[in-house]
Amino acid sequence: MAGGRRSTLTLAAFAAPCLPLAAFGLPLVITLPHYYSETLGVNLSAVSLAFVLVRLIDIGFDPIFGTILDRTRWGFGRFKGWMAISAPILMLAIYMLFMAKPGVGPVHLWFWLIVVYFGYSIAVLSHTSWAAKLTTDYHERSRIYAFWQSGNVVGMIMILALPLLLFVLKLGAEEQQIVHGQGWFIVALLPLMIALALWRVPEPPPTEAAGTEKASLREYFRLLARPTVTRILAADLLTGLAPGIAGTLFFFFFIRVKEFSYLESAGLLLIYFVAAIFGAMIWTRLAKKVGKSKALIAACVTYAAVQFGVVMLPAGNFITAIPFLIAAGIPYSAGALLLRSMMADYGDEERLSSGKDRTGLLFAILTGTVKVGSALAVTSLMFLDFLGFDAAHAADSTPLSRAGLMALYAFVPGIVGLLAAAVMIGYPLTEAKHAEILRRLGEQDAAFPPVVPEDVAGTEPNVANPAVT
Secondary structure, eight states: OOOSOBOHHHHHHHHTTHHHHHHHHHHHHTHHHHIIIIISOOOHHHHHHHHHHHHHHHHHHHHHHHHHHHHOOOTTOHHHHHHHHHHHHHHHHHHHHHTOOTTOOHHHHHHHHHHHHHHHHHHHHHHHHHHHTSOOOHHHHHHHHHHHHHHHHHHHHHHHHHHHHHHHTTSOOSHHHHHHHHHHHHHHHHHHHHHHHHHHOOOOOOOOSGGGSOOOHHHHHHHHTOHHHHHHHHHHHHHHHHHHHHHHTHHHIIIIISOOOHHHHHHHHHHHHHHHHHHHHHHHHHHHHHOHHHHHHHHHHHHHHHHHHGGGSOTTOHHHHHHHHHHHHTTHHHHHHHHHHHHHHHHHHHHHHHSOOOHHHHHHHHHHHHHHHHHHHHHHHHHHHHTTOOSSOGGGSOHHHHHHHHIIIIIHHHHHHHHHHHHHTTOSOOHHHHHHHHHHHHHHHTSOOOOOOTTBOSSSOOTTSTTOO
8 A cells, every 4th residue: 555645636636536526415215206206206204215225225235345355456456447337327327317317207216216326326425435445544544534524515516506596598497307317417427537547546556465355245244343442333323423413404493493595405405415525624624733533523522512503593694604504514524524434444454463454344334324314314304303394384283393403403413413422531542552563564565665656755754664765
């Protein structure tokens, strides 16, 4: 694996696939269910069942593909190879889902959801695992995943702004036109961004022969039991669940409780995501000063404080709401980028302990927590319904449901954020311990690391082998 610092252009190219992948992720959970049920006329229960059950099937696919990824040894690159394979799968499935017209049935939705989720899992797992191998440097990994997370946020901003762009260009404002526009945008962007990453970003070759041994699902469950992995998974679940709940209830809270219009609420959501881009840089720099776990604790506490304080936000005052949304958006990226960097660090510890490269399996585990968290976040709507909240008619909602909405949006995510901070207290894999792991890996490999690609700066010592500078 390479040490040192990657160039900004290389990391920007690496983050490029995040734009279409994240842009696809939002309409998949927000736009498509409504489109298939309301516009295409597919039974609402059939639509709901399709999205829930296919998601559960997809969670089971992750460990299987993780073992395949760890067994792969291609000259082109195991991660780059699978990224290339995912592109045509996703393009076809996205086209079939987004361009569907009235008359399609549940079978069409089921089949293409399965295909698109499998393609999406291949792309995301390959991409995040590839990031872990771009460097062995403790702090550079945080920087790499900061670019990755910023690409995700930019992709979400782009797809949120697309309906407005279509309206301004007079290309259509109806739901079918918007969904078709989103589909064409993603299908066109996906191969270009993946091709850019494959062309511009190197993939260091494996450094250990033992990694060629076959991975198995037994390894998946063994890794789940590792204390460090358990901490990372718990923190990832919680840091995803908290904003997931807030995101699910965002428009309900700001429209019903804080009396903003839909357009104003959408504007605040856009501000939130823009702040998240700057937040990625903030937490990367803080992690370099105090360590990744302490930086994550700070981010979680900040997020909780903002969520608790949002109840004091004056109703209908857009200008006053802006600093609240900026403060809430800044911690958004911390969990995603720092925990993936920490999992990459643990991958080195695992290779030292077992002699095997289990990067694919480790990130399969981490991807699973994201999917579980997103599913759990949606259950907040069930609680609202139980409390008597009427999504269609504001006047029919009970006072209890209004208070419940405020509690679910503000206090529950804040408490979950504090729990995530508590999980990180005393996290064992520090920078000093990681440096020692790299030193021992250098001795264990009994050879110099592979040649460092040209775009890696050679000014920093190679911690994988202290004799090399």
